Amino acid sequence: MRIARPGLRRFLLTATIFLVAVMSLSAQQKPDCTVRVTLLQVNDVYQFAPVDQGTRGGLARLLTLKKAIEKESPNTLFLLSGDTISPSVESITYKGAQMIDAWNLAQLDYSTLGNHEFDFGPDVLRQRMQESKFKWLAANVIDKKTGKPFGDTQPYAVREFEGVKVAIFGLTLEETKTTSRPGPDVEFLSPCETARKMVKEIHASGIKTVIALTHLSMSEDKEVARCSGVDVIIGGHEHTLLESSAGGAPIFKMTADARELGQIDLNISKNSGAVESIDWKIIPVTNKTREDPQFVVLNRKYGSLIKELSRVVGRSSVELDARSAAGRKQETNVGDLIADAFRVSTGADVALMNGGSIRADEIIAAGPLARRDILSILPFKNKVVKVEVSGKTLREALEHGVARSAEDAEPGRFPQVSGIRFTFDARRPPGSRIVDLSINGKPLDEKRMYTLAASDYVAIDGGDGYAMLKTARLLIPRERAQFDADVLQAAVVAKKVIAPKTDGRIKRLDQNQKPKSDCP
Numbered sequence: 001m002r003i004a005r006p007g008l009r010r011f012l013l014t015a016t017i018f019l020v021a022v023m024s025l026s027a028q029q030k031p032d033c034t035v036r037v038t039l040l041q042v043n044d045v046y047q048f049a050p051v052d053q054g055t056r057g058g059l060a061r062l063l064t065l066k067k068a069i070e071k072e073s074p075n076t077l078f079l080l081s082g083d084t085i086s087p088s089v090e091s092i093t094y095k096g097a098q099m100i101d102a103w104n105l106a107q108l109d110y111s112t113l114g115n116h117e118f119d120f121g122p123d124v125l126r127q128r129m130q131e132s133k134f135k136w137l138a139a140n141v142i143d144k145k146t147g148k149p150f151g152d153t154q155p156y157a158v159r160e161f162e163g164v165k166v167a168i169f170g171l172t173l174e175e176t177k178t179t180s181r182p183g184p185d186v187e188f189l190s191p192c193e194t195a196r197k198m199v200k201e202i203h204a205s206g207i208k209t210v211i212a213l214t215h216l217s218m219s220e221d222k223e224v225a226r227c228s229g230v231d232v233i234i235g236g237h238e239h240t241l242l243e244s245s246a247g248g249a250p251i252f253k254m255t256a257d258a259r260e261l262g263q264i265d266l267n268i269s270k271n272s273g274a275v276e277s278i279d280w281k282i283i284p285v286t287n288k289t290r291e292d293p294q295f296v297v298l299n300r301k302y303g304s305l306i307k308e309l310s311r312v313v314g315r316s317s318v319e320l321d322a323r324s325a326a327g328r329k330q331e332t333n334v335g336d337l338i339a340d341a342f343r344v345s346t347g348a349d350v351a352l353m354n355g356g357s358i359r360a361d362e363i364i365a366a367g368p369l370a371r372r373d374i375l376s377i378l379p380f381k382n383k384v385v386k387v388e389v390s391g392k393t394l395r396e397a398l399e400h401g402v403a404r405s406a407e408d409a410e411p412g413r414f415p416q417v418s419g420i421r422f423t424f425d426a427r428r429p430p431g432s433r434i435v436d437l438s439i440n441g442k443p444l445d446e447k448r449m450y451t452l453a454a455s456d457y458v459a460i461d462g463g464d465g466y467a468m469l470k471t472a473r474l475l476i477p478r479e480r481a482q483f484d485a486d487v488l489q490a491a492v493v494a495k496k497v498i499a500p501k502t503d504g505r506i507k508r509l510d511q512n513q514k515p516k517s518d519c520p
């Protein structure tokens with residue numbers, strides 16, 4: 001026994017060491033050595049209310065989903081990949097303040113800047129950023145005056161979960177410089193170079209897990225993934241559901257207006273702090289999810305506007321083609337409808353509408369037309385003015401309108417017309433593309449004077465390059481002119497039921513020509 005005891009003791013000691021060794025080995029392999037950080041993603045959200053006749057989206061539903069997910073996965077970051085302040089019918093009135101209110105309620109953590117965040121200029125954006133309870137991140141958007149990220153934000157943010165640190169930085173499209181209104185003091189740096197610099201800096205600080213919150217095109221996102229070493233890209237801008245991967249990093253984009261919520265789980269090693277694996281699922285946001293009661297406050301605040309926008313003003317018995325690509329390329333029934341309304345309301349001989357000012361960018365289904373539909377087609381609050389031009393200038397204006405039709409897939413200057421019929425051939429050189437032109441059934445007389453209805457943007461400011469109209473004599477000036485949306489609405493109200501059809505007033509001889517490829 002005495003001998004045996006030390007022997008037994010030795011055996012027990014050996015067994016204990018063995019057991020501890022086994023336990024620590026299994027502990028290393030067990031999943032509790034990883035920390036799960038859940039990223040909740042939406043992007044390009046222009047409305048806080050549900051869309052698609054109430055069936056999809058809605059920030060009140062997002063909050064319900066977020067709270068449910070947090071119960072199961074407490075380390076959660078709620079992310080918006082940009083584009084929310086504009087464009088929307090509500091933003092005509094509130095300049096995006098209604099969305100900031102909604103995101104504050106929805107408990108958003110971070111957003112990057114989308115190109116549309118600059119639509120109302122840098123000062124309005126700064127104001128919106130100050131109202132935000134969440135943080136904005138855009139490492140490549142630099143305020144030239146300070147040399148720092150726009151709006152005094154940090155280049156990147158760091159969050160710690162159960163001892164594991166993750167860093168997150170934002171990136172914005174460089175083209176925002178020309179497609180929106182950031183003004184001369186905002187600079188957009190190369191996304192790839194900025195990402196590389198950010199990742200280097202973050203890794204140098206000892207943090208291994210890096211999230212890029214981006215508002216870029218998919219090809220740029222892939223470039224960022226390949227060039228920088230980020231772990232995951234939470235992206236936006238395309239408005240369609242995309243899941244891709246490049247350079248070992250997955251890239252996610254949801255459909256616009258929160259029709260889905262992306263749930264991306266990063267399983268991060270507690271020992272190394274690096275991402276071991278990623279799981280994800282795409283959760284449809286539908287009317288099966290109840291709305292969080294906290295949103296009652298918001299509905300009360302903006303309820304009267306939403307009610308006003310839902311007011312039915314008439315009906316259309318046909319689909320209305322308000323797609324941007326169509327209105328910038330060819331005659332559309334919406335282009336005809338607007339140009340006819342401009343001409344009739346001003347009593348002008350002819351009307352011209354630049355296709356780029358026709359928005360909505362969708363085919364509006366036949367059925368009731370609400371004030372919201374009218375404003376979504378014409379959201380810019382332009383005035384409908386009347387000027388007097390010579391036949392020569394009118395021809396020049398129309399030539400200008402089709403001068404980019406071969407060179408550019410969707411030129412905003414493309415003319416939608418009324419009282420005018422013309423045939424053009426974009427294979428001919430710019431300036432001589434119109435091969436047939438008549439005004440109210442008669443050939444255009446270059447020496448005659450005609451009255452023309454157009455927006456103040458085109459006829460007074462010479463917008464979209466229509467500089468030849470700037471010197472025309474004003475018959476109805478801005479001060480006495482009506483808003484474009486009101487003119488369109490009056491035309492709908494007058495008819496009660498509209499059925500606009502294209503009538504061949506614009507003919508394109510090179511219709512089947514494909515736009516030039518970008519490939520070398």
Ligand SMILES: [Zn+2]
Pocket residue numbers: 083114115116215236237238
């Ligand atoms: Zn965008």
